[in-house]
Amino acid sequence: MAGSKFIPDRGLTTRMVLTMSLLGIVYVAFIILLILVGMPWYLVVLVIGGFALVQYVSSDKIAMYSMGAREVTPQQAPELHAVVDRLCAMADMPKPKVAVADTDVPNAFATGHNEKNAVVCVTTGILRRLEPVELEAVLAHELSHVAHRDVMVMTIAGFLGIVAGFLTQMGLRFAAFGGGGRSNNGGPAPAVIALGVVLISAIVWALSFLLTRVLSRYRELSADRAAAYLTGRPSSLGSALTKITGDMARIPSRDLRQVEPFNAFFFTPAFSKSGFSMSQLIATHPPVEQRLAQLADISRRLGQGA
Template sequence: MAGSRFIPDRGLTARMVTTMTLLGIVYVAFIVALILVGMPWWLVALIVVGFAIVQYFSSDKIALYAMGAREVSPDEAPELHAVVDRLCAMADMTKPRVALARSDVPNAFATGHREHRSVVCATTGLMRRLDTAELEAVLAHELSHVAHRDVVVMTIAGFLGIVAGFLTQMGLRFTLLSGGRGRDSANPALVALAVVAVSAVVWALSFLLTRALSRYRELAADRAAAYLTARPSSLGSALTKITGDIARIPSRDLRRVEPFNAFFFTPAFTKSGFSLSQLFATHPPVQRRLDQLADISRQLGSGA
């Protein structure tokens, strides 16, 4: 956050530190458990380090590729670059790379492991539906994620989930192929069951921790964007417009982008996943976000 004019958020910082500490403890325990059931420590270390290197240096490229997005120049997307330039000047922050995704789903996201390597991306559906003030508010929300460095935290948290799944499969296969010849020659079926049980606990804990952090970080980004632009009503208008239009997007299009819900400005849910989204949501309820923006609007005296 050094040098940025986005309002500091000690609550967000404390939650990020707490979440990463707890996730670290959980995954160290998970790795130790795999080693104890007989998986070689060097193999576990190789997998973790390998995934970490790939994720750290390629997370932005992977995200853009998966979304069908590409980096665009000011000549290719002058309106988008103009808004990002203006916001970066207002926030006194380094301008990230700018990308555009050819998708009718109206949304935006930011990714990247460091501020000067970050990318802010908008979809063509978002550009078509929002006016300039609304687009500025949404992109301010995304830039605040970069300024607060919570993009990095969520990327790492997601990486840990991928590693856990991969290590679980490796642990099960190693146990079954080795015939359970661990340190105590346990029955391979029992060892495999133990690996599954430990993995389930690890996944559940990491899932709950990252979802709780994700909901708070969205409120923090809304708050930072509203104060930076001094137009919370524009962010509220964009949020209302986007969530209303997403409900009319075909389910097959929503399914393609659902894996990015934790990084999106607002989640894209298909009808079938709605109940679980309320129970373990990546974002707070829309009304909660609108209520916060209304409170900020009253504080700024700008009208709701």
């Protein structure tokens, strides 16, 4: 975030460092335990190293492709680029790529593992619904994710969960169809090894899932604060949040489910379940009421300082 005029957030920095440190410990333990239960070390390196490389290098391209987004030039989307240009000048940060996803789901997200390949994407649904000042506030929120580098941290943090989930599925299939006989060298049966991999991977997936969810909720509050102070109009961000959340209920469930995997990166979740749930524990975003309360408090502070 060096050079950026977004307000610094030591709480976010501390949480990112803590999350990455804890995930690093889990990551090392994961590798050791996989080898101890009998998984060949070269296979562990191949699977985990391969996933890490693909996730780190291609995260932005994967997100863009999955959302059906396309990069747009200033000639293709002059008004959108003008807003991003103005915000980047205000924040004193490099301009990221700008993209549009053709979906009626009103949302926005930022992706990319560094500022050089960062992308800020909005959907056609959000462009149709928001007023210019509301869109500016949402884009400021997304740009703050890039400036704080929490997009990169979330990308790296999410990788461990992907690997663990992959190994869990593969282990279950192998245990079901691999047979129960002992190995040729007298070691444990392949099915036993597979079940050991499944157990370890499931635990690692759960730990990484919870750690990234805690970080995700805080980073959304941090981005709201940064955007509110940069634009000086927290009410515009609150208006956008209220409008998007309200309109989300009118989007067909099928469309919401298609983009639900990107909830952690969206401005606001694209899908929410009603009724009792463990939503506060597994949610990617804090409650809308909490976000609006924070923005209202910032409005009062800015009013008092005027």
